[in-house]
Amino acid sequence: MSAAVLGLTGRGKAKGAPEPSAPLCWQLYLIGGSFGLREFAQIRYDVHKLHGKVDPALKEKLKQNTVTLESEYEKLEKSDLDNWENIRGPRLWEDSRTVQKQQREALRLKTE
Numbered sequence: 001m002s003a004a005v006l007g008l009t010g011r012g013k014a015k016g017a018p019e020p021s022a023p024l025c026w027q028l029y030l031i032g033g034s035f036g037l038r039e040f041a042q043i044r045y046d047v048h049k050l051h052g053k054v055d056p057a058l059k060e061k062l063k064q065n066t067v068t069l070e071s072e073y074e075k076l077e078k079s080d081l082d083n084w085e086n087i088r089g090p091r092l093w094e095d096s097r098t099v100q101k102q103q104r105e106a107l108r109l110k111t112e
Helices: 021-051 056-064 069-078 096-111
Strands: none
Touching: none
């Protein structure tokens, strides 16, 4: 068979065949992407490690805190949970200060 029948050009490559640099580009893209992804993931963990450190003064203050589950339970037992008032919070379109002022005024009138 002749080269023309097989669709080969003068250098023995088929018409429409990809350039030899195309597979190389894909390999560089995949390898470079994996290294880039590793670096970005490492930055994430480095930032987490950096922000995870606690100020020594705050750490000392937290050690001095003696709040226990039992003490909080005793506070709840002492509080009156049967007599409470449902207070409506402001809607998204309302000004919270205006609503609070109205609630305080209503409470003041109720107690008079």
